[in-house]
Amino acid sequence: MKALRKLLDSQAHLFEKGGKLEKFEAMYEAPDTLLFTPGEVTKGEVHVRDGLDLKRMMIMVVVALVPCVLMATYNTGFQANLAISQGAQPVDAWQVDVLLMLMGGAEAAFNPTSVFANIMHGAVWFVPVFAVTGIVGGHIEMAFAIVRKHEINEGFLVSMFLFPLILPPTIPLWQVGIGIAFAVVLAKEAFGGTGMNVLNVALMGRAFLFFAYPADISGDQPWYAVDGLATGIGSIDGLSGATYLAGAASGAIDWASPTMAAGGTAWLDAFYGLIPGSMGETSALACLIGAAILVVTGIGSWRTMAGVTVGTVAMVMLLNGIGSETNPAFAMPFWWHMVVGGWAFGMVFMATDPVTSAFTKKGKLIYGFGIGLMVVLVRVINPAYPEGMMLAILFMNMFAPFIDHFFVQANIKRRIARNA
Numbered sequence: 001m002k003a004l005r006k007l008l009d010s011q012a013h014l015f016e017k018g019g020k021l022e023k024f025e026a027m028y029e030a031p032d033t034l035l036f037t038p039g040e041v042t043k044g045e046v047h048v049r050d051g052l053d054l055k056r057m058m059i060m061v062v063v064a065l066v067p068c069v070l071m072a073t074y075n076t077g078f079q080a081n082l083a084i085s086q087g088a089q090p091v092d093a094w095q096v097d098v099l100l101m102l103m104g105g106a107e108a109a110f111n112p113t114s115v116f117a118n119i120m121h122g123a124v125w126f127v128p129v130f131a132v133t134g135i136v137g138g139h140i141e142m143a144f145a146i147v148r149k150h151e152i153n154e155g156f157l158v159s160m161f162l163f164p165l166i167l168p169p170t171i172p173l174w175q176v177g178i179g180i181a182f183a184v185v186l187a188k189e190a191f192g193g194t195g196m197n198v199l200n201v202a203l204m205g206r207a208f209l210f211f212a213y214p215a216d217i218s219g220d221q222p223w224y225a226v227d228g229l230a231t232g233i234g235s236i237d238g239l240s241g242a243t244y245l246a247g248a249a250s251g252a253i254d255w256a257s258p259t260m261a262a263g264g265t266a267w268l269d270a271f272y273g274l275i276p277g278s279m280g281e282t283s284a285l286a287c288l289i290g291a292a293i294l295v296v297t298g299i300g301s302w303r304t305m306a307g308v309t310v311g312t313v314a315m316v317m318l319l320n321g322i323g324s325e326t327n328p329a330f331a332m333p334f335w336w337h338m339v340v341g342g343w344a345f346g347m348v349f350m351a352t353d354p355v356t357s358a359f360t361k362k363g364k365l366i367y368g369f370g371i372g373l374m375v376v377l378v379r380v381i382n383p384a385y386p387e388g389m390m391l392a393i394l395f396m397n398m399f400a401p402f403i404d405h406f407f408v409q410a411n412i413k414r415r416i417a418r419n420a
Contacts, residue, residue: 062158067290077125125170166280166390198397199397200356200393243277253328277340300348300349309347342387351396371393
């Protein structure tokens with residue numbers, strides 16, 4: 001690190017005011033700030049000093065995402081290897097060629113009982129998606145910083161991790177590039193950059209892909225990094241090749257079955273994340289570990305998470321009580337809503353986004369409660385869209401400023417009346 005520090009210092013004069021590369025100062029400043037503590041410090045008594053700055057906040061969110069990243073690489077490979085062991089064919093793609101080269105053959109590469117083989121198989125799918133996200137999105141951020149003549153901040157760092165985790169493993173890389181470009185340009189920079197966006201950046205990228213390329217990122221079938229599914233792959237009580245949410249909508253799942261009960265084998269698999277899905281969303285356990293890190297460090301709001309939980313339970317209990325002869329999804333219990341789809345990941349890492357969520361204490365509870373209600377309504381009432389977390393969060397993002405407005409105005413009136 002000392003050698004790198006010395007190298008950066010030796011080139012600093014080229015990017016400073018009056019230097020030959022002054023216009024590209026953002027390109028120098030970005031790695032310098034990311035890797036090292038800035039050399040400038042505040043002086044005098046007029047400054048407020050805090051140990052938590054933007055860089056530390058973003059890095060802590062990335063730390064909280066590490067369990068999801070690890071689970072994304074392991075489970076993506078595990079699901080693919082399990083499917084291959086039961087008769088499915090590996091994808092005819094360069095990622096598989098790289099895997100076979102690294103592992104020395106199909107026997108070692110496609111072994112579902114090998115943790116290392118599962119991680120490696122998952123990594124060859126996750127790493128390229130992550131790399132494309134960082135390269136495309138990072139260069140767009142840099143371009144806007146150069147044009148606007150300001151430094152690059154760490155805001156994109158979190159989006160660079162979030163976006164790949166909410167995508168399927170076999171998504172075409174060109175779609176990844178288009179999706180993150182849309183998100184950064186229209187959902188973030190168009191509003192002024194970091195801290196100014198109204199809607200969650202990563203979710204906007206996924207929403208764009210969902211509506212632009214529905215055949216690749218939507219549907220009732222589970223996502224596996226394989227070509228074709230053998231009979232029984234992804235089976236849920238005899239339901240072959242369908243997700244739990246799709247199975248709930250079709251009535252193919254017996255929720256009274258011991259394996260489907262809370263703590264049952266099927267539910268535990270879903271809780272641990274050993275089911276197919278978007279690469280980083282499947283493990284509720286990994287998300288809970290991240291939630292603990294965010295709450296303890298004060299970065300993520302427990303009020304928002306509590307609101308989402310209470311809203312989900314309340315709406316599910318209401319629908320369970322009403323029942324429906326034509327819509328079997330009414331019978332899906334709340335403990336299943338919490339471990340399938342993007343519920344846990346969205347609650348922990350998307351709903352708590354400090355920029356797009358409510359900022360008043362009571363507002364966070366209402367905001368989270370609204371997300372909990374909406375996700376269940378979309379999942380159960382809308383037969384065309386079995387998942388609902390993305391739309392629920394984006395919908396409540398638009399209402400967050402209004403929620404805060406009413407609570408702020410109420411506080412102002414209360415203070416005026418108290419001091420009158």
